[in-house]
Amino acid sequence: MNLSEKTVENVEYMIEQIKEKLKVLNLGAIKPSHFDEEMYEELKEIYEMVMKKPSFSPNEMQALVEELGNLRKNK
Numbered sequence: 001m002n003l004s005e006k007t008v009e010n011v012e013y014m015i016e017q018i019k020e021k022l023k024v025l026n027l028g029a030i031k032p033s034h035f036d037e038e039m040y041e042e043l044k045e046i047y048e049m050v051m052k053k054p055s056f057s058p059n060e061m062q063a064l065v066e067e068l069g070n071l072r073k074n075k
Contacts, residue, residue: 014047
C-alpha cells in the first residue's frame, strides 16, 4: 500500500489499522468516514507512531483517541 498518496482508501486503511492495533472496543466510535484527506498528514503521523510501538498505556491510548477525535471532520 502506497500511503504517500492522499486517497480515501488510504485513510480507511490507516484508520482500520489504528483501530486494530489499539484494540478499540467501540468500533463505531472511530470510522473512516469521519476523516477526510485534509487531515491526511496528521493522520499518517499518528498511524506511523501507532505502528512502531508494540503496546500502549491506558493514558497513551486515551491521548491517541482524543487526537483522532480532534482530526474528525466537522459536521
